[in-house]
Amino acid sequence: KAGVTQTPRYLIKTRGQQVTLSCSPISGHRSVSWYQQTPGQGLQFLFEYFSETQRNKGNFPGRFSGRQFSNSRSEMNVSTLELGDSALYLCASSTAGVPGANVLTFGAGSRLTVL
């Protein structure tokens, strides 16, 4: 059974550019969540999608957006990149059965460096 696949694994951008990251969840998983991981800050929740609808959103500026497609694949976009956006972006999928009790399966992440 394939795991959660994130692409690209590494990318370098310059300030002001935008970036799109992709996440393919485990087959049958309908919930996809995105997290930003930076040293000392742990995992900060960005948003969660379920059946193409954003169900929950963290405290990030509007430059961070996402979407989910009918096959549950998800993308997140960051516009007008800032140096502080350099981080590891993690995607996690789950079955989203009983609320609050779902195991998250993470991908390996996309490491974004903003110069």
Next chain:
Amino acid sequence: GENVEQHPSTLSVQEGDSAVIKCTYSDSASNYFPWYKQELGKGPQLIIDIRSNVGEKKDQRIAVTLNKTAKHFSLHITETQPEDSAVYFCAATTVTSGTYKYIFGTGTRLKVLA
């Protein structure tokens, strides 16, 4: 807002010793507490979890305890091995606007010295 505090941020133990990582959460409605292990270059992976109606859970060398009254939970690793070296994250789920989200601690870097 909701938060999860995790201590210590780094922990070094000798191989064979025990390691304990502690987390405190703020939302009394939190009801699910997973622990994740992140190895270098990989995403976090669930190693054990506990629900609010249980006080303790064990899985071989790993155990988690939960004190709902004090709103804290701990990860215990016994007989540590070099392969236990990784970053460990605790998390608590909170319910917001009819759905849920995970709040993660800031992580503990565990080093097991051979």
